[in-house]
Amino acid sequence: MFEFVLNFLFPPACSVCGKVDPNWLCPKCQARVERLEKSCLVEIENKKYEKLLYLFQYESLVRKLILRYKFLNQAYLNHFFANVIVKNEENRKLLKEYDLIIPVPMHKKKMQKRGYNQTELVAENLSKSLEIPSKNDILIKVVNTTTQSKLGGKARQSNIQHAFFVQKDIEVEGKKIILLDDIYTTGATSEECSRVLKDAGAEEILILVLAKD
Ligand SMILES: [Zn+2]
Numbered sequence: 288m289f290e291f292v293l294n295f296l297f298p299p300a301c302s303v304c305g306k307v308d309p310n311w312l313c314p315k316c317q318a319r320v321e322r323l324e325k326s327c328l329v330e331i332e333n334k335k336y337e338k339l340l341y342l343f344q345y346e347s348l349v350r351k352l353i354l355r356y357k358f359l360n361q362a363y364l365n366h367f368f369a370n371v372i373v374k375n376e377e378n379r380k381l382l383k384e385y386d387l388i389i390p391v392p393m394h395k396k397k398m399q400k401r402g403y404n405q406t407e408l409v410a411e412n413l414s415k416s417l418e419i420p421s422k423n424d425i426l427i428k429v430v431n432t433t434t435q436s437k438l439g440g441k442a443r444q445s446n447i448q449h450a451f452f453v454q455k456d457i458e459v460e461g462k463k464i465i466l467l468d469d470i471y472t473t474g475a476t477s478e479e480c481s482r483v484l485k486d487a488g489a490e491e492i493l494i495l496v497l498a499k500d
């Protein structure tokens with residue numbers, strides 16, 4: 288009921304152009320964003336993860352959409368992003384080779400404040416369409432760090448160090464893991480999460496992000 292009243296007072300609008308739309312992304316803008324998709328797979332050397340797959344460059348429309356999705360309570364956009372990932376046949380084939388999806392976690396304080404972890408929502412969606420389990424209770428964020436986007440390169444690295452913890456080693460041992468995040472900038476978060484996952488016995492890690500900065 289509350290939601291109904293809220294929708295009446297503030298009808299859902301397209302995150303890009305602002306036109307009223309029940310899906311929070313109008314068909315026109317959806318098509319524009321989809322045209323920007325150019326999934327790119329990068330082989331990584333000298334890091335704790337082996338591969339990086341990103342869908343978009345973090346700019347223009349995509350940037351606008353991701354910011355709305357992250358910070359303006361527009362969690363429903365997770366369906367759109369999950370769809371973009373699996374609509375690409377090559378992505379699908381590649382991701383099917385993995386055993387487990389792990390979304391980059393939020394600290395529980397931040398989660399309480401925001402009400403949802405947008406990455407978890409995409410992971411759940413992906414899990415359904417790829418038939419790969421997604422687990423939120425393996426990798427835990429134990430330190431409530433400053434938001435990475437507010438920091439420069441070096442500071443990002445030290446900010447995130449020792450912020451994550453693997454609580455069920457047995458679940459990652461020998462597994463090929465998809466580590467899901469929204470934006471890849473310096474890779475500091477990816478590296479730190481991968482480090483603890485590898486220490487816990489993970490065999491291989493692919494970083495999957497919506498956009499690369
Ligand atoms: Zn629009």
